Amino acid sequence: MEVRLGFLISVTVILTIVDRVNSVSASCHFSVVDDDKLYNYTLDSPIPFFPHGVQSEDGFYKVAANETVLWFQLCDGMIFNHDPPRCVDCWDCVGASCCDMGSSALVSNNIGGYDVCTTIGRASSMDMNIIDRKNPNTGVIVKMSSSGLKFNCSLSVSVICDPNRVQGPHLLEKTGKCDYATVLTHPSGCAKIEHVHGKAWGWFGTLGIIILCLFGAYLLVGAAYRYIKLGVRGIHIMPNLDFWTSLPQSTQSLFASLLHKFRGSSHGHRSTYSPVDF
Known part of the structure; x- marks a missing residue:
């Protein structure tokens, strides 16, 4: 009986992990068609020099502005192997330290001299869209959100395409009461472009x-x-039957007239002088 119970628990855990991985992976894949080109974005796919894609190998990204500190991870939950957040209080968090795998973004604000943390994103709530409709290869915006008892929060990360460098995150901006935005330059923000033939009328x-x-x-x-x-x-x-029946003959006459004019002009004008015998 105990063996069976342990087996069921193991199966449940495995299915939960697989479902979570699939949902996170799907949220980091995005495609858009522009004219005859298909732009595919896969932020979590391995690329040269970045085996984890856009994900930080440290387990999290960190950006600060004024008295606000923001931690986040794209396409996965955060892992704090070093430099964990120090929070006196945690609002709308999962777990006592807000460092669990369920949180993908965490913000700390200094309130009354104390650092108070709030979960603002979860790995299961990520959504992607392109930055510029006129230039899809500019990059994508990854938006994650979190709904809690006190706040409905969100984080928007603009992943700018640059195949040669990584920069950021930088420019932390507060766009709402509990909404934040930042910018990250990374090769994973570049799309794989495929040509689509016969699918766009133009x-x-x-x-x-x-x-x-x-x-x-x-x-x-x-x-x-x-x-x-x-x-x-x-x-x-x-309607107008006479016009439609005469249309082929009128078209033929028009082409014949144009052809006659073209041939006539190709001969040039004839000389008005004639040879005279003396």
């Missing part, structure tokens, strides 16, 4: 579809009017 294709739809509506409305109001039957139900 402006010319869209214009052609609009013209065909308008032409079809014209024929349908005209035929209905002639059938109901004028009582026309047969092929003459088509």
Whole structure:
């Protein structure tokens, strides 16, 4: 009985871990199509010199401004192997020290001379979007949030694409009562670009579809009017039938006229002088 209970507990733990890993991994993958290009972002995928992708190998990123200190980790929960936060009190946190795997962002504010921490993001609540719609390869914004008893908080991290360097985080900004934003430059912010053929009509294709739809509506409305109001039957139900039947001949005459003018101009003008025999 004890063996069976231990087995069930082990299976439950494993499934929980797998589900958490899948949800976090999915939140760090993002794709967008622009014209004929597909931009794929995978922040947690290994790249040269960065086997963990955008994730900090220290277990967390840290940025400070004035009397506010912010810790966060992208695509995972924070791990404090060194320099853990020192908080007198913890608001809306999971665990006594706010250093558990469930928190992906933590902020400390100095209130009345005491450092008070608040969880502002969780690994399961990450969302991604591109920074600039006109230039998708600029990078992405990763937003994480946390809902608690006292505050609804969030953190937005702009991951700027730079294939050659890592910089930041820097420029900590408070955008709301419990909302923060910062910037990180990292090669993982660069998208893998694939060309998509035959999936984007473009402006010319869209214009052609609009013209065909308008032409079809014209024929349908005209035929209905002639059938109901004028009582026309047969092929003459088509509006402006004489114009459509004469259209091929008119087109042929137009091309013939253009061809005649082109051939005439290619010969040049003839000399007005004629040879005279003496």
